[in-house]
Amino acid sequence: MKGDGVPLLRVQGLTKRFGGVCALRGLTLFLREGETVGMIGPNGSGKSTFVNVLSGELRPDAGAAEFRGKALPLGQPHQIVRMGIARTFQHIRLYEAETVWENVRVPALAHYRRLGLRSPDEVVEAALADVGLLQKAALRAGQLTLYEKRLLEIAMRLATRPQLLMLDEPAAGLNAEEIRQLLAFLKALRRRLTLFIIEHTMRVVVELADRVVVLSSGEKIAEDTPQAILVNEEVIRVYLGGVNVNREGS
């Protein structure tokens, strides 16, 4: 098992409320450098809220986070990206009217100087080559297939040169063949990045994650290897609706 590296991210007592609804209840979590952590949970359990808080889009009501020993400026998305954390969205967000190249050029322009490079085009070319979209650089983003759009989203994050990449349901809406391709791509990607993946497709979590965190009503109810999670009674009851996924073979 991977994940014996130094702690990359520490999250302590993260709480987020929306009016009377408590989306996160004192969540504590850590990620080691180089490992891949999956997060599962029923709809509304706080998974996306967790990513939204950690990426700075939402400010927490309580709690703190450290990245490489430095406090994360929660509520400041651009600073968090500069520290080396990038995230994708559950619903794909792209500049659909612009070309693939121009989409990746936005983050490349924002970061190439920080990365010590002379031209943003170097960053764009490398990111598009990473995801295999270089041949489609002149197409408009809106013309891509859903799977290609997911790859473009990831390319845009790779252009920020992150150390931790948080993916919010990357397999949502993809067919079986596309999921297979995505898995192959992410398996290659995890060799050089720490990945945090929110996913409903158990196959993706089981095949990719070194460790799985299960949320329910904003609380962590389990944290273990994917194999152990699949037979965890509490997880089966809360998330899998009493169905043993191993037996069902999903």
Add this chain to the structure above:
Amino acid sequence: MSPGGPIHTLKGRLAQLARSVGAIFVAVVTVGVMLILSWNPYTAFVLSVTLVFAIWASGMNLLAGYTGQLPLMFGGIAGLAAYLLLYLTETCRWPYWLALPMALTGAGMAGVLLGLPSLRLRGFYFTLSSLVVQLALTLFFVVAIPFTGGDIGRTVQVQPRLFGVSLQGRYLTYTALAILLSLTVFLSRLVRSHWGTFFRAIRDDDVLAGALGINVTLYKVVAFAIGSTVAGIGGVLYMYTVGFISPRSYDVLLSLTIWLMVGFGGRATILGPIVGAILLSPLPYLLQSVYLLRDIIYGTLVILTMLFLPEGIVGRLQRRERAESRTIQPDLSVATSMRKA
């Protein structure tokens, strides 16, 4: 998002050269016509007003067109600069060239300070909140009588002087023209730089822009400061062109009129707002003889343009040009391998 992209063909470069030569030709002819027209005091006045509106429209375009914020307080900020300059020069007797930077800086800072709470808002809610600020500014102009002269307004007593020449009549027209040309060059360079890319990225999706590492608040504030300063420049020029200042000169209708010119000419294009101002702002003067039909003609023209050219005149032309250039783009793999070689 960036105007160029990775592909530069010979055909594309020739087309760009032809466009540049065409643009220079049109600019020279326009300036020539303006110089001829400026010898008549009345046409000089209409020209000055047109140029002031072109300056205003260019400034508002940076906000409404490139960063996606429609600031209905634009007229109020313009008024603030004008009132401040008049107060400093005529009540406090400050030298003009000291008072002018103060007034423009004041407009820029006021725009940012009044706009800051609104910057957290998006789209319709931003516009609504800027309307409230505009109404508050208009109310201030009415009640702050020692500063503004109240509802009856103030007449300009002393025109500014530059190199011993009083800036009125055609000299004011030349000043406005020089400012418009400088502003156009500045804005053109700005929107073609990474600033322009980030402005458009924020306009199209500010959450995504933030997630890509762009400091959304900073870029919005900078756009607001530049837009407000341009509003102030226009406000000052308008005051000296008309020779009179009152709260009505800088109310919400002014903001809407400028916005109309931006939309008419073409949002998020450099030339669009200028074209909009040149076509729309002289109309009330040209149609004075048929003043009963004036508003109907004006309104019909605007509605027809919005119906048939929703991106504005220049916006439509540029879209067609982009569509044509896409059809001649070669396969990127070829371009990439050539670049690598």
